[in-house]
Amino acid sequence: MSLTVLVADDSKLSRRSVIRALPPELETTLFEATNGKEAIDILAQSPVQLVLLDLTMPEVDGVGVLEYLSEQPSSPDVIVISADFQPEKQRTVMSLGAKRFLRKPLDKEELAMTLFELGYL
Secondary structure (H helix, E strand, O other): OEEEEEEEEOOOOHHHHHHOOOOOOOOOEEEOOOHHHHHHHHHHHHHOEEEEEEEOOOOEEEEEEEEHHHOOOOEEEEEEEOOOOOOOHHHHHOOOOOEEEEEEOOOOHHHHHHHHHHHOO
C-alpha cells in the first residue's frame, strides 16, 4: 500500500533532499508544494497521509499550514523539518499537532526512525 506524502518547502533543493531521505522500502505517492498556500490547496483536494513541512515559506508559512490543519475534522501526520530550531517555535508547532520536529539538514536515519516510531515502517 502506498503512503501519500506531501513535501512542502520553498527550496527545490530541500524538497529533493527530503524526498531522497525517504527510506526506499517506503512506497510513496508524492506531492510537492513550494509554499504554504500550495500545501493547503493540495491538502484540501487530496487525501494526504503524511506532511513533511518546512516552517519558513512565502505566502503562508508552516505554522499557517498547521493552523489550517488544526481546523480540519481529520488531518495527516505532520513532521516539521526546519533550520529554525528555537524552543518556542518547537512548542508552537507541537501544540498545533506536529508529531515531530526535525532539524535541517535532514538526517536520513533520524527520518527513518521517526517514520518507524509513527508506524509507517
